[in-house]
Amino acid sequence: MIVILKKDAQKAKIDSLLHTIDAWGLKANYSKGDETTIIGLIGDTSKVDTDSLLANEIVSDVRRISEPYKAANRRFHPEDTVVDVGGVKIGQGFFSVIAGPCSIESEAQLTTIAKSVKQSGAAFLRGGAFKPRTSPYSFQGMENDGLKLLLAAKKMTGLPIVTEIMSETQIEDFEDVDVLQVGARNMQNFRLLKELGKTRKPILLKRGLSSTIEEFLMSAEYIMAGGNPNVILCERGIRTFETMVRNTLDISAVPLLKRQSHLPVVIDPSHAAGIAWMVEPLSRAAIAAGADGLMIEVHNNPKEAKCDGAQSLTPESFDALMGQVAARAAFEGKVMSRHG
């Protein structure tokens, strides 16, 4: 961490600051130039609050040099993490596809889709029981009834299940869920993250719509700091000025996250663009960029879907896509994870 001092900083105040740094257990490397005087802080600066330094009247600017995340940092954990969900793996060469409807609507709907995506080679079944919707007047999900249907579909197909948790009060209810999804809007719901850190459940953490890569990794750090190492990162499109798509898939996030962190990275091409026909080209790009998995919305009747119909694939188009996915994962030297 580097502290840049104002040109007219008085000696007494500099000494006081150096004293403070020393009291924090850090070494201060002071270097005075004609134009600029800087202090380099050496040691573990992850707990130093840059804001309080900036509030010091003699400080002009503060710049971090090392990343503020540790548990999620590849620097301290060079090998890839593989998240193992009852034998189905993501990361370290294992490529997994998570598929299913945006929201669970009925037993018939979920059963049909679950069998079909399993048949096509999906490793996980997804389905929303609790739905975060922009409007209070939109369908909010089947809630606990939806959860029951999802558990039944798991029993029937054997596929491990992924579903979104919206509050720390639900952790008990989600006991039999295999992977808990934290949605983009809750990426900085720190109370939820802390409680999830106390479990050992695999967590699929979605990047917030306008979160930086660093903030994303800091949210993973919240979960890992609590002792839970099973975090899967999911990029699902960021908010930009472009209006032709709902969000802009940040494909650079794949190589960046893989370099900065050891955690597996999954891409959600359905939410990224919000357009069904774009799922295929974005999936192809994700695999080529180095992703460890895909999360794809499939609905047996998209035009009757209670949410996100516009971005859902039919079982037939999902099946065709999976042919492409398998060929491309093989090209990249990855092993497709499958249940059983």
Next chain:
Amino acid sequence: MIVILKKDAQKAKIDSLLHTIDAWGLKANYSKGDETTIIGLIGDTSKVDTDSLLANEIVSDVRRISEPYKAANRRFHPEDTVVDVGGVKIGQGFFSVIAGPCSIESEAQLTTIAKSVKQSGAAFLRGGAFKPRTSPYSFQGMENDGLKLLLAAKKMTGLPIVTEIMSETQIEDFEDVDVLQVGARNMQNFRLLKELGKTRKPILLKRGLSSTIEEFLMSAEYIMAGGNPNVILCERGIRTFETMVRNTLDISAVPLLKRQSHLPVVIDPSHAAGIAWMVEPLSRAAIAAGADGLMIEVHNNPKEAKCDGAQSLTPESFDALMGQVAARAAFEGKVMSRHG
């Protein structure tokens, strides 16, 4: 709502869509041109899911014409809402300043600041007990102990208090808090919003970092749909490409929100830029743009502050600012709200 059909839409499928629209209790106005065929949906379309329309194979695009919010909409509630907090008012010509430290750190700190901001003319005391921090290693607030200190400061000064609630599980603990603040990161924590809708507490709802005006009003709608009309909107800067400031104050939000909605609008110039010297010019602009209040961070010793020191005013500079604020509120024909 307007549904634009694809050029090659078959008659049978169009009929089926018209039938569906009819079944929704809406009137369909069908108009066929050489290049484009459109269907106008007439009636209450606030519950129509645009996504399921978009998923219909014959539909090319769907455009909303009327706003999806009702309770928060000035169209259905032309006069300004005034939120009355035990006699201290915000809105409809009443201008209120909310001031205090970012986080509550000790009894001495809070007492000193509380007395001082009251003296300078603040109408509300703010102070964070539960702090949403990007890093799990940063100070997370004094939590329930902080809440107790805040209630004691309220007792001592008489100032109504504003503090951030982070989860629906805390509502009971916040019973004696006058205004519950929902932070920017929780603007779309829908479970929290729904539970707050069941109370009648004044809610200070902060705009998410990358939320559109429409999404912001939809979050207010969540609270109001539950029956709670006491919502205060707070613009606190949005995320843009600019790096010289932490966030970009969206001053246009003031006239836009006042026109689209009847709810009071408060500006937080401290978080907007994240720089203490910018609080004054941004406060001036906010008042001139038509805001109903300001929310300002004050700390008796910014450089020792446990959070956001760089953006906190000292009690002296806050006092100087309040002179300006009062003169400008008067220029705009507003009445400064004050306790007692």
Next chain:
Amino acid sequence: MIVILKKDAQKAKIDSLLHTIDAWGLKANYSKGDETTIIGLIGDTSKVDTDSLLANEIVSDVRRISEPYKAANRRFHPEDTVVDVGGVKIGQGFFSVIAGPCSIESEAQLTTIAKSVKQSGAAFLRGGAFKPRTSPYSFQGMENDGLKLLLAAKKMTGLPIVTEIMSETQIEDFEDVDVLQVGARNMQNFRLLKELGKTRKPILLKRGLSSTIEEFLMSAEYIMAGGNPNVILCERGIRTFETMVRNTLDISAVPLLKRQSHLPVVIDPSHAAGIAWMVEPLSRAAIAAGADGLMIEVHNNPKEAKCDGAQSLTPESFDALMGQVAARAAFEGKVMSRHG
């Protein structure tokens, strides 16, 4: 185009508007509902100025339905365009790599790089003679001397050359250049675009840093409207809130541009992230997403490069990359274009 009227629009003013629309040679489809009255404009609306409609006191909103571009629109030109540069093709299944230094620095530098990239399989040689630099104090390019070196390198290697033109006054000087590049900062330099439209030169048009897909295609339309059909679109990263990379590669632009337009699409992974090690994963993603080519910066001594050293590949790493590129282009069923 749809015109939405205000609720209280007076009949006389509506009639006057309908009359105006008729005078424009368009058919007006008027449909009145309880809440909303809309007018559908039928016919060629590409020359209708939405702004003047919006300025009409009875108009509440105006929405375009059809795209405002025609020459660049796939709707009116379903088959892919192939740009043929003296036998070297881009588009319609032909994949081309453009490589070379950011700026031309000396004969020795350019010759070394040119031979090397040809050897590795590049189809075009790029090199900047006139450099748009943010700072007036940065190296501005070798200008006309650079151009001469580039032409000499073309002669030596036979590779067609690509270089940036900055003003319509330079068109004559660039007569022997094979492909004229319009930089991101000049994407809306309309005087330049108009003059380029009068030539029949292949134009590599780079997307502006914060230009929408529609604006990008409208700039292509400027060139094509003048009669020049030889436009190659180049996505090179857009400006977002992310700070870890210089720009965010918009991979969705590839399928979107290919669907909306028939023009070839090239990706510049060097400028997108601004980081040498990211060129490879982004190139892989670009090919998988359906791009028709890549534009890559190569420098024989990146750390001495006069610009953009941080994003330049060495000849060795470019050669390794080309192995990957060829294998992947083949996987996608594309033919690698090569000179000679």
Next chain:
Amino acid sequence: MIVILKKDAQKAKIDSLLHTIDAWGLKANYSKGDETTIIGLIGDTSKVDTDSLLANEIVSDVRRISEPYKAANRRFHPEDTVVDVGGVKIGQGFFSVIAGPCSIESEAQLTTIAKSVKQSGAAFLRGGAFKPRTSPYSFQGMENDGLKLLLAAKKMTGLPIVTEIMSETQIEDFEDVDVLQVGARNMQNFRLLKELGKTRKPILLKRGLSSTIEEFLMSAEYIMAGGNPNVILCERGIRTFETMVRNTLDISAVPLLKRQSHLPVVIDPSHAAGIAWMVEPLSRAAIAAGADGLMIEVHNNPKEAKCDGAQSLTPESFDALMGQVAARAAFEGKVMSRHG
């Protein structure tokens, strides 16, 4: 400037880098820590290319400490610049309003508006003769005929005139124009900026839609580095994710530009939102934030305007606005500039 070295940097390569820095005429302050080694560059670093440093294999990151602009920098020019246009001043306490139509359409139109805005207190007449339009099919301006009308209106009213120049080839034709406007899309048309730097004409430089404050000041620096000190900065809205307005007025730009630079700052509230009714609240905010002037579109018949009708004020509403502007400029202690 601070150079952060990689952890495993070899001594020989560090020595070579230190030698290079020395050869640049800079002092290198080397400080080695356990985790991080940094080199502080001391001296005039404005010409150091950060990219070539980043390309050095032992360098991990480079951070600028001092601003890369000099002529535009308040640090080296503490007092406000006042731009004097034949006696009409902007800056240093002089507040000027520039008003007129988006585009010049006819003698009658321009004359009517010119007289009217003069009457209402505008100090400058604006009017576009050459119009940068997104679509090649939109009205492109009356071009040289428009320029003649503008010069005639200047003669008639005595008001100095402001109009947009689009290419360096037009400088001679614009000889009698008082203030040359560089549009947002040309903010980084460096050839134009360099040529304008050779004149001594007042330049109204508009901020690019997605340009940072630093890039904006660097474009001013281009003009000033050529010897032309007469630059007026104009903020006109930036591109964000918000869709309810055309652009987002960056009100923070006013205090930031005034602090970083000594140049006068003008706000264009017409283009910022693109909505006529928002011109008034945004103008109020601009004055309160410390702007030195406003640039406002006025049209005698907005609904027939050939461009930007939706954001143009009528002469009547402009007159009403000017009453407010004068009162508020006086409140801020500013003197309203007026011709004659």
